[in-house]
Amino acid sequence: MTKTVYIKTYGCQMNVYDSARMADVLAPLGYAPAEDPEGADLVILNTCHIREKAAEKVYSELGRLRDLRESRARAGAPDMTIAVAGCVAQAEGDVMLRRAPQVDLVFGPQTYHRLPELLAKVRRARSGSRTAPGRGVLDIEFPMESKFDLLPETMTGQGPSAFLSIQEGCDKFCTFCVVPYTRGAEFSRPAGAVIAEAEGLAAAGAREITLLGQNVNAYRGDAPAGSRTWGLGRLIRRLAEIPGLDRLRYTTSHPRDMDDELLEAHGELDKLMPYLHLPVQSGSDGILAAMNRRHGADDYRRVVERLRRARPDIALSSDFIVGFPGETDRDFAETLRLVTDIGYAQAYSFKYSARPGTPAGALEAQIPEAVKAERLASLQSLLDAQQEGFNQSSVGQAMPVLLERPGRKAGQLLGRSPYMQAVHVAAPAHYRGRIVKVRIAAAGPKSLSGVLAEKPAVARRWASGAAAAEVAP
Ligand code: SAH
Ligand code: SF4
Ligand code: F3S
Numbered sequence: 001m002t003k004t005v006y007i008k009t010y011g012c013q014m015n016v017y018d019s020a021r022m023a024d025v026l027a028p029l030g031y032a033p034a035e036d037p038e039g040a041d042l043v044i045l046n047t048c049h050i051r052e053k054a055a056e057k058v059y060s061e062l063g064r065l066r067d068l069r070e071s072r073a074r075a076g077a078p079d080m081t082i083a084v085a086g087c088v089a090q091a092e093g094d095v096m097l098r099r100a101p102q103v104d105l106v107f108g109p110q111t112y113h114r115l116p117e118l119l120a121k122v123r124r125a126r127s128g129s130r131t132a133p134g135r136g137v138l139d140i141e142f143p144m145e146s147k148f149d150l151l152p153e154t155m156t157g158q159g160p161s162a163f164l165s166i167q168e169g170c171d172k173f174c175t176f177c178v179v180p181y182t183r184g185a186e187f188s189r190p191a192g193a194v195i196a197e198a199e200g201l202a203a204a205g206a207r208e209i210t211l212l213g214q215n216v217n218a219y220r221g222d223a224p225a226g227s228r229t230w231g232l233g234r235l236i237r238r239l240a241e242i243p244g245l246d247r248l249r250y251t252t253s254h255p256r257d258m259d260d261e262l263l264e265a266h267g268e269l270d271k272l273m274p275y276l277h278l279p280v281q282s283g284s285d286g287i288l289a290a291m292n293r294r295h296g297a298d299d300y301r302r303v304v305e306r307l308r309r310a311r312p313d314i315a316l317s318s319d320f321i322v323g324f325p326g327e328t329d330r331d332f333a334e335t336l337r338l339v340t341d342i343g344y345a346q347a348y349s350f351k352y353s354a355r356p357g358t359p360a361g362a363l364e365a366q367i368p369e370a371v372k373a374e375r376l377a378s379l380q381s382l383l384d385a386q387q388e389g390f391n392q393s394s395v396g397q398a399m400p401v402l403l404e405r406p407g408r409k410a411g412q413l414l415g416r417s418p419y420m421q422a423v424h425v426a427a428p429a430h431y432r433g434r435i436v437k438v439r440i441a442a443a444g445p446k447s448l449s450g451v452l453a454e455k456p457a458v459a460r461r462w463a464s465g466a467a468a469a470e471v472a473p
Contacts, residue, residue, distance in 0.1 A: 011048025167213030233261030267310035283338030315345035323372030
C-alpha cells in the first residue's frame with residue numbers, strides 16, 4: 001500500500017537538499033510525496049534554528065498539526081506520524097518532545113539516513129500505549145558513520161537546477177551563530193562521491209548544480225585517487241567537465257576561504273556563474289572582531305577586488321546583521337559605507353537575534369529592538385536601491401536564462417540569469433530545462449522580464465512540420 005509523506009522545509013538550502021534526500025530514503029518504504037499535510041501519513045518539519053523567529057514558527061506549525069490530528073481522529077480518518085527534523089530538532093531534542101507531546105519523532109541533520117529504523121521504533125512505541133506521554137522517539141546523535149555513505153544512490157530528480165551538499169558543519173564559531181552546534185564539526189565529502197552524485201543529477205536532467213556547504217569554500221575532500229585532498233577550486237574544475245552540466249554555483253562561502261585556486265576558477269571557467277554570495281555581516285572592524293569573523297572590512301574589500309579582477313562582471317550578494325551587541329551608530333555607518341563601496345546585486349539583512357548557547361547571546365550590551373528596526377530599515381533601503389539599479393542595468397541586454405519552472409502567468413516560464421536574477425519569459429512549457437537567450441525588456445525591484453531572443457527549437461520544429469502554435473513563444 002502506498003503511503004504519503006509531506007515534508008515542510010525551513011531555513012537554508014542545505015535543508016532543501018536534506019529534505020530531497022529524506023524523500024529518497026522514504027521512497028523504498030513506499031512513501032510518495034504529498035502536496036499538503038491534510039491526508040499525509042507522515043509529516044516531517046525540517047526546521048531552522050538560526051533566528052528566534054525561525055525556531056518559533058515550528059511550534060506554531062506543530063500546534064496546527066495537533067489540531068489536524070484531532071480532527072482526523074474525530075472524522076475516523078487514519079492517524080498521522082508527526083516528525084521534526086533539522087536544526088531545531090538538533091538543538092532542542094528532548095525539550096521539544098516534552099513541550100510538544102504530539103511529536104512522535106525528533107531527529108537531527110546527521111541521522112536522517114536512519115529514518116527506516118526510526119519509523120519502525122515509532123510504530124513499536126505507538127502500539128504500546130497511544131496516549132502515554134514521553135513516547136516520542138529521539139535521535140540527535142552525531143554518528144561516527146556519515147549519512148552520505150548510507151543514503152540511497154538513486155535520487156529523485158530535482159529539476160533543471162539542483163542542489164548538492166559537499167560540505168557540512170562549521171568550525172568557525174562566529175559568536176552569534178548556532179550552526180556549529182546544530183550541524184557539528186566541518187566535514188567534506190570525498191571528491192569522487194561528489195562527482196558521482198553530480199553525474200547522477202546531470203543524467204536526471206539537471207543543467208545547473210549549486211554546491212552546498214555551511215562553509216562551502218572551506219571544502220577539503222579526499223581526491224579521487226592518491227592521498228591528497230582537493231579544495232573547492234579543483235573540484236569545480238573537475239565538475240565543469242561533466243557533459244550536459246552547463247552551470248555551476250556554490251554557497252555559502254566565507255571571505256577568509258577564498259583561495260587563489262578558487263579565484264582563478266572564477267576567471268577561467270565559463271560554467272562557473274558570475275555571481276557569488278559572500279556574507280560579510282558588518283562593515284565595522286570592531287563588530288567583525290566581536291563576531292569572531294576573523295577578517296576586517298578592508299580584507300573583504302580586497303577579496304572583492306580580486307574577484308572582480310578575475311571576473312569583471314561578477315555580481316555579489318551578502319548577509320548582514322544589524323544590532324549585534326555593542327553596535328554603535330558609528331559601527332552601523334561603517335556597514336552602510338561598505339555596502340556603498342561594494343555595490344550589491346542583492347543581499348539579505350537581519351536584525352540580530354540572541355540565540356541560546358552562543359557567546360554573543362550572553363553579552364550585556366544587547367541593542368533595543370527599536371534601534372535594530374531603524375537600522376534594518378535604512379540598510380534595506382540602500383540594498384533595495386542597489387538591487388533595483390543592478391536590475392535596471394540589465395534592461396536591453398540579451399542573456400542566457402535557464403528556464404526552471406512555470407511562471408506566475410499561463411504561457412510563462414520562470415528562469416534565472418547568470419547573475420541569479422529571476423527572469424519571467426513567455427515560452428512554451430516544453431522549454432523548461434533549456435538555457436535560452438532572453439532579451440531583457442523590463443526590470444522590477446526583485447525580478448526581470450524579457451522575450452526569447454533566439455528560437456532554435458522553433459526552426460527545427462518548423463522544419464519537421466510541427467504545429468507552429470505549439471512552439472511560438
Ligand atoms: N555560513 C554562512 C551563514 C550561515 S547562517 C556564513 O558564514 O556566512 C545565514 C545567515 O544568517 C548569516 O550569514 C547571518 O547573516 C544570519 N544569522 C546567523 N545567526 C544570526 C543571528 N543570531 N541573528 C541574526 N542573523 C543571524
Ligand atoms: Fe555560522 Fe559563522 Fe559558521 Fe557561518 S561561518 S555557519 S555564520 S559560525
Ligand atoms: Fe537554519 Fe540550520 Fe540552515 S539553523 S540556516 S537550517 S544550517
